[in-house]
Amino acid sequence: MRLLKKQHRKVEKLKTALPALVLGLSLLCMTPFISAAQIDTDEPEKKGIAIAAENDRRDSGWLNNSATVKMILTNKHGQTNTRMIRFRTMETIKDGVQVGGDKTLLVFDSPLDIKGTAFLTHSHKDRDDDQWLYLPTLKRVKRISARNKSGSFVGSEFAYEDISSEEVEKYTYQWLRDEVYDGRDCYVVERVPVDKKNTGYKRHIVWFDKAEFLIRKIDYYDRKDMLLKTLTFKNYEKQLDTFWRARQMRMVNYQNGKSTELFWSDRKFRAGLKSRDFTKNSLKRSR
Amino acid sequence: MKKKWFFFVLGVIGFVVEPFASMANEITGEITLEYDVFFADAQHPDQSSKNYIASCAFKAEYYHEWDNGSSFVFTPFGRIDEVDSKRSHFDIRELNYQYVGDTWELRVGVGKVFWGVTEFVHLVDIINQTDLVENIDGETKLGQPMVHLSLVNDWGTLDLFGLPGFRERTFPGRKGRLRTALVIDTDNAEYESGAEDLHVDWAVRYSHSVGDLDFGIYHFRGTGREPTLRLGLNDRNQPVLIPFYEQIDQTGLDLQYIAGQWLFKEEALYRFGQNDDDYFASVSGFEYTFVTVAGSKVDLSIVGEYAYDERAEKATNPFQNDIIGGVRINVNDTASTEILCGLAYDLDNASKVFSVEAGRRIGERYKAQLQSRIYFDSTGDNITSALRDDDYIRFELTRFF
Numbered sequence: 001m002r003l004l005k006k007q008h009r010k011v012e013k014l015k016t017a018l019p020a021l022v023l024g025l026s027l028l029c030m031t032p033f034i035s036a037a038q039i040d041t042d043e044p045e046k047k048g049i050a051i052a053a054e055n056d057r058r059d060s061g062w063l064n065n066s067a068t069v070k071m072i073l074t075n076k077h078g079q080t081n082t083r084m085i086r087f088r089t090m091e092t093i094k095d096g097v098q099v100g101g102d103k104t105l106l107v108f109d110s111p112l113d114i115k116g117t118a119f120l121t122h123s124h125k126d127r128d129d130d131q132w133l134y135l136p137t138l139k140r141v142k143r144i145s146a147r148n149k150s151g152s153f154v155g156s157e158f159a160y161e162d163i164s165s166e167e168v169e170k171y172t173y174q175w176l177r178d179e180v181y182d183g184r185d186c187y188v189v190e191r192v193p194v195d196k197k198n199t200g201y202k203r204h205i206v207w208f209d210k211a212e213f214l215i216r217k218i219d220y221y222d223r224k225d226m227l228l229k230t231l232t233f234k235n236y237e238k239q240l241d242t243f244w245r246a247r248q249m250r251m252v253n254y255q256n257g258k259s260t261e262l263f264w265s266d267r268k269f270r271a272g273l274k275s276r277d278f279t280k281n282s283l284k285r286s287r
Numbered sequence: 288m289k290k291k292w293f294f295f296v297l298g299v300i301g302f303v304v305e306p307f308a309s310m311a312n313e314i315t316g317e318i319t320l321e322y323d324v325f326f327a328d329a330q331h332p333d334q335s336s337k338n339y340i341a342s343c344a345f346k347a348e349y350y351h352e353w354d355n356g357s358s359f360v361f362t363p364f365g366r367i368d369e370v371d372s373k374r375s376h377f378d379i380r381e382l383n384y385q386y387v388g389d390t391w392e393l394r395v396g397v398g399k400v401f402w403g404v405t406e407f408v409h410l411v412d413i414i415n416q417t418d419l420v421e422n423i424d425g426e427t428k429l430g431q432p433m434v435h436l437s438l439v440n441d442w443g444t445l446d447l448f449g450l451p452g453f454r455e456r457t458f459p460g461r462k463g464r465l466r467t468a469l470v471i472d473t474d475n476a477e478y479e480s481g482a483e484d485l486h487v488d489w490a491v492r493y494s495h496s497v498g499d500l501d502f503g504i505y506h507f508r509g510t511g512r513e514p515t516l517r518l519g520l521n522d523r524n525q526p527v528l529i530p531f532y533e534q535i536d537q538t539g540l541d542l543q544y545i546a547g548q549w550l551f552k553e554e555a556l557y558r559f560g561q562n563d564d565d566y567f568a569s570v571s572g573f574e575y576t577f578v579t580v581a582g583s584k585v586d587l588s589i590v591g592e593y594a595y596d597e598r599a600e601k602a603t604n605p606f607q608n609d610i611i612g613g614v615r616i617n618v619n620d621t622a623s624t625e626i627l628c629g630l631a632y633d634l635d636n637a638s639k640v641f642s643v644e645a646g647r648r649i650g651e652r653y654k655a656q657l658q659s660r661i662y663f664d665s666t667g668d669n670i671t672s673a674l675r676d677d678d679y680i681r682f683e684l685t686r687f688f
Contacts, residue, residue: 073621081621082651112687113654114623115315128547130496138426139401143501145576147547152584152619200579276389280496281439285358285385285392287350 039187048173048189052206055213056168060098062243064090064273068266073156076257083154084109090273101125102165103278107286108154118286120278121146123165134283141280150200157229157251157260159200161193162220170194176205181217185210201228212236214244222255229253240269316347319685325464326661330676333470335370335462342368346380356387362430366421373460373473374420380430392437397430400448402492402503404543404552407611407629407642408570408594411505411539411554414490416454416512423465423660423674424642429454443495446505450488453510456530467673471516472527478510479533486510486534502542511535511561513603535560550574552592566597570606574615584619590629600635605670608634622647638671639663656683 038050071083086107092100101123108117116136123129131146149161171191179188186207193199202225207217214236222228233246249262276282325338344366352358362381368374383396400414415428432452438445455476459466480486488509495502514530521527539556555569572592580587590613594606613629624647631640641663646656658681665675 075621111623111648111651112315112317113648113685115687128499128545139399140403141401142404143496143543143545143550145545145548145550148576148578151578151586155584155619155621155623274389276387276439279439279444280494281392281437281444285387287352 044175045173047175047187048191049168051175051187051189051208051213052168052171052173052191055208055215056166058213059243062091062240063093063270064088065239065267065269066271066273067264067268070263070265071154071156072261072263074259074261081111081155083111083156088271088273088277090275090278101129103275104165105278105282105286116287118283120280120283121164122278123167125167125169129164132280132283134286136287139284141283148198150198157253157258161199161201162231162251171204178210179207181207181209184216186216199223212244214246226255228255239267243269311350311352313350314347315350315688316345317685317687319344319683322682323464324680324682325676326678327676329464331466331468331673333461334464334466337370340369340371340464342366342374348381357385358387359384368420368463371420371460371463373458374463376420376457378418378429380428382430383433390439392435392439394433394435394437396432398433398435399428399430400433400435401428402505402539402541403554404501404541405554405570405572405592406574406590406615406627407572407592407613407631408554408606410568410570410594411541411556413505413507413512413537413539414448414450416456418457420457420459420463422658429457443493446490446492446494448488448490448492450490450509451485453484453486453488453532455484455532456512456514458530464679465674465677467516467528469518469526469528470521472519472521472529475519475521475527476514476530476532477517479531480510484510499545500542502540504540505538507535507537507539509534511537511558513561515562515603533561548576548578561603562601564598564601568594568596568598568602570594572611586617586619588615588617589613590615605633605640606631610634620647622649633671636664636666638665640671652687654685654687656685657681658683 038046039054041047066086066088069085069087071085073081086109088105090103091098092103104121104123106119108114118134120132121129129146131144133142133144134140135142149164150159153160153163171193174190176188176190179186186209189206189208190203191206192203193201200222202221202223204221205219206215208214209216214233216233218231219227220229220231229251231249231251233249235247236244237247238244245264245267247264250259252259321342321344323340328338329335344364346362346364349361350358360381360383362379363377364380365377366375379397381398383394383398385392385394401412403409403412409425414433415431417425418427418429419425421427431450431454434449436447455473458471458473461470478484486509488507490505490507492503492505511533514532516528517531519527519529536559537556541554544551550573552572552574553569555567557565557567559565570592572590574588574590576586576588578586592611594609594611596602596604596607599607609631611629611631613627616626618624626643626645628643633639641661643657643659646654648654659679661678662671662675665672
């Protein structure tokens with residue numbers, strides 16, 4: 001999920017072990033130099049993708065983590081609803097190299113009528129994600145379609161695509177300008193989803209700060225190119241001296257007057273999670 | 288039998304929980320008030336003359352998890368029904384200890400397992416007995432004693448079950464609605480096996496996900512969950528239906544294939560040993576979801592299923608040659624409003640059943656649910672003809688704690 005983790009796909013699947021590994025490692029080593037050079041370019045496309053790649057590169061190698069999020073849904077009259085969700089995420093690493101998409105398990109603790117309901121996602125870069133839903137009352141694991149991600153995540157202002165894995169390859173980029181946002185020097189980059197059919201958006205405008213390449217704000221434009229939502233990130237903190245995570249995220253929907261806030265806590269990096277914690281079986285005992 | 292359960296419960300709680308009770312002792316529960324409204328007077332003799340029937344159910348759950356991932360769960364359930372003494376019942380839905388290794392999981396005790404993919408018909412699900420008095424849709428199950436070993440591998444998951452002890456299907460009593468014309472005498476069930484309800488059943492299942500395909504194939508050997516109903520006399524010499532539980536062998540398959548927004552589903556089984564009549568049955572279906580309908584948050588799914596049973600009119604379930612069309616609406620509002628409705632059409636005798644299930648949360652701790660079934664054109668020999676005057680709406684209000 002965004003900010004809980006990001007995807008790092010410098011390296012394609014290891015199909016033939018050694019040559020690919022060598023190629024992969026060399027690519028991995030070269031990436032920062034390529035990025036650093038291209039961020040200074042004046043070509044908007046190259047600069048845009050270099051900024052996104054640098055953001056991605058800096059958040060690699062956290063292996064696995066867990067966290068709790070309190071989700072507060074606010075309607076236009078100011079009435080609120082609260083959801084408590086536990087997240088677990090794991091990078092798919094083999095021999096020190098990312099070989100596949102991340103795996104994510106999220107479990108609802110409240111409201112109580114959906115307590116124990118869980119989603120398992122195996123992300124893929126080259127095809128639709130695999131996604132399963134667990135219904136605790138029936139003890140039923142149901143494979144669900146993950147093709148169209150524009151649907152609302154449990155009634156919130158977050159769409160599935162807003163919280164699913166961030167892949168550099170999922171967008172085309174264009175650097176627009178530099179700008180001071182919230183007291184920080186930022187790159188402003190436009191990104192356009194590659195899969196135009198299964199998204200709710202025409203484009204995003206993203207503010208990356210220059211200091212750490214962290215996303216500070218995203219404006220989402222709907223398919224008619226009207227400003228639909230803004231996502232802001234607050235209270236970034238550094239985990240394991242390396243990985244920045246926002247403790248607070250706020251999505252405001254301008255068209256329906258509703259908003260959703262996420263408050264993260266209990267973040268644990270390298271929490272000792274294993275593959276067994278991300279299987280269909282694990283859904284049934286996730287609670 | 289009840290005494291046995293009681294001591295089993297005490298024993299397991301005392302043995303497992305007491306020495307380790309240190310973390311995550313979690314108790315949750317729910318109480319549901321239910322009110323059934325029947326549109327017409329009862330058609331069978333001795334049924335309650337009430338068309339408005341109240342009942343109350345509770346379910347509690349104690350859950351404890353240890354650092355090594357092993358866990359204990361205890362889930363008692365009970366219901367009190369205003370008119371039907373058979374619907375007033377108690378059950379232990381779960382009472383088990385589970386150990387989780389890196390590539391294997393072992394569960395010992397009373398548990399619940401669901402197999403299947405289709406929405407309206409649940410054909411291949413067999414481990415747990417149906418708690419039919421709870422809901423005629425067959426989705427509510429009784430707890431099943433089991434030793435369940437699950438081997439999780441890259442090449443798929445292998446589940447091995449030893450099932451000591453059999454649970455009889457629950458059926459409505461003399462006064463209850465939604466029953467057969469003759470009462471099913473659950474006090475005098477008969478068995479093919481001399482071990483009766485102590486027969487040890489076995490099951491093995493292999494399941495896997497390969498790309499867009501999820502599938503499972505299993506074999507079950509033991510006491511059939513679906514009794515053959517035989518005409519007989521009860522202790523007071525009244526004609527009744529006596530449930531007869533055969534020893535069966537059943538091979539079942541369930542699979543689901545995803546193609547974009549399409550889900551394609553198949554459940555099939557071959558059963559040996561019931562009525563000395565081997566037979567094949569299947570249900571095939573699809574589901575297509577429209578996401579964010581008309582720019583709203585609403586997701587709408589179209590569901591279509593076809594159920595076939597080789598035994599035709601001798602089938603022990605109502606879906607022997609039926610098509611079912613349905614719609615699921617997930618409103619995606621803060622109250623998690625959901626509606627599922629369907630129409631089942633029997634191609635052999637043109638009888639139809641319309642069903643609706645809807646629910647939404649009220650505040651943080653309550654949920655309101657509505658369920659309805661309406662029977663059309665039910666003719667003489669169809670199973671649903673016994674239910675033709677039992678069109679109903681069920682209202683439920685659940686408080687979670």
